[in-house]
Amino acid sequence: MTGPGLDLALTVPGRLDVALRADPGEVLAVIGPNGAGKTTLLHALSGLVPAAGHARLGDRELLAQPVRERRVGLVFQDQVLFPHLSALENVAFGLRARGTPRARAREAAAAWLERVGLAELAGRRPSQLSGGQAQRVAIARALVTEPALLLLDEPMAGLDVGVAADLRVELRRHLADFGGVAVLVTHDALDALTLATRVVVLEGGRVAQEGPPEEVAARPRTEHVARLVGLNVVRREGRLAAFRPSDVTLSLEQPVGSARLVWHGPVRTLAPHGDAVRVQVAARPDLIADVTPLAARDLGLEPGVEVWLAVKATAVATYATDDPA
Numbered sequence: 047m048t049g050p051g052l053d054l055a056l057t058v059p060g061r062l063d064v065a066l067r068a069d070p071g072e073v074l075a076v077i078g079p080n081g082a083g084k085t086t087l088l089h090a091l092s093g094l095v096p097a098a099g100h101a102r103l104g105d106r107e108l109l110a111q112p113v114r115e116r117r118v119g120l121v122f123q124d125q126v127l128f129p130h131l132s133a134l135e136n137v138a139f140g141l142r143a144r145g146t147p148r149a150r151a152r153e154a155a156a157a158w159l160e161r162v163g164l165a166e167l168a169g170r171r172p173s174q175l176s177g178g179q180a181q182r183v184a185i186a187r188a189l190v191t192e193p194a195l196l197l198l199d200e201p202m203a204g205l206d207v208g209v210a211a212d213l214r215v216e217l218r219r220h221l222a223d224f225g226g227v228a229v230l231v232t233h234d235a236l237d238a239l240t241l242a243t244r245v246v247v248l249e250g251g252r253v254a255q256e257g258p259p260e261e262v263a264a265r266p267r268t269e270h271v272a273r274l275v276g277l278n279v280v281r282r283e284g285r286l287a288a289f290r291p292s293d294v295t296l297s298l299e300q301p302v303g304s305a306r307l308v309w310h311g312p313v314r315t316l317a318p319h320g321d322a323v324r325v326q327v328a329a330r331p332d333l334i335a336d337v338t339p340l341a342a343r344d345l346g347l348e349p350g351v352e353v354w355l356a357v358k359a360t361a362v363a364t365y366a367t368d369d370p371a
């Protein structure tokens with residue numbers, strides 16, 4: 047299924063002033079500091095906050111449509127599951143509200159619970175589900191209505207690291223199958239870079255930078271964006287791989303051991319970064335590593351010193367890219 051594209055220019059006085067376009071199948075990750083307007087953007091699109099301007103989905107003007115009639119699927123933190131309904135009834139609810147007959151709604155809901163791996167928990171109430179399971183129900187509930195626009199607000203927030211990692215893999219699969227436009231608000235650069243086809247950075251209610259994940263990561267336009275997306279992104283065998291600078295080990299000798307990715311090159315710059323020292327290495331591509339000040343001293347790091355960088359394969363998130371370049 048391929049849906050319509052999105053073309054928006056929205057203003058919420060004092061909070062948001064953005065223009066964006068997205069093709070069907072695109073996943074826009076919206077990142078930015080607290081108060082940047084990320085949630086306001088989603089709320090304006092879903093009708094929870096009044097906005098001026100336009101938001102066209104194909105030839106339909108969303109802002110002119112009653113909220114109930116917008117083909118928008120929501121996975122919002124504050125739109126929790128109905129506590130008195132089972133997982134199945136929660137997923138079927140949206141279809142029932144649109145007038146789908148009960149039996150057909152339940153059938154479609156059951157099929158979606160199966161797709162998110164929860165067929166066996168269909169009868170459970172939300173209080174009997176884990177955080178990750180509840181989030182899967184919320185995703186099924188949003189997608190069962192076949193929305194043209196899917197809005198996700200911090201879908202991995204509040205989950206344990208391992209649960210969030212599993213959900214990220216699962217969500218990537220559903221987003222790849224989704225034919226509409228998805229807008230994903232996240233605080234996590236790893237989510238943004240691994241789930242999105244395009245990253246939009248908001249600062250002070252405006253777009254500070256937007257572009258493909260690897261471009262935003264490799265060429266952050268402001269110091270703030272650099273801090274926000276402080277991740278390494280490399281291209282390997284037609285896929286992209288992202289990892290945190292804190293997961294990189296620096297050494298002067300070639301590291302031994304398996305299940306590691308290894309590069310080497312001269313140190314380009316050293317700069318304080320929180321409690322660590324951020325080391326930029328001209329390793330083709332440029333990579334960054336965060337080391338302790340003690341390690342930086344012991345290794346004698348300074349511009350021009352040749353170093354090896356290694357990262358464990360388990361610390362690397364790899365993902366497909368459409369762009370063969």
Ligand SMILES: Nc1ncnc2c1ncn2[C@@H]1O[C@H](COP(=O)(O)OP(=O)(O)OP(=O)(O)O)[C@@H](O)[C@H]1O
Nearest residue numbers: 060061078079080081082083084085086087233248
């Ligand atoms: N109900 C409201 N009424 C007026 N101003 C609001 C309201 N909600 C948020 N704001 C303001 O709008 C701006 C954008 O807030 P928004 O919640 O969209 O940011 P955000 O990027 O989602 O932040 P966070 O990452 O903290 O969730 C902020 O300056 C905030 O103080």
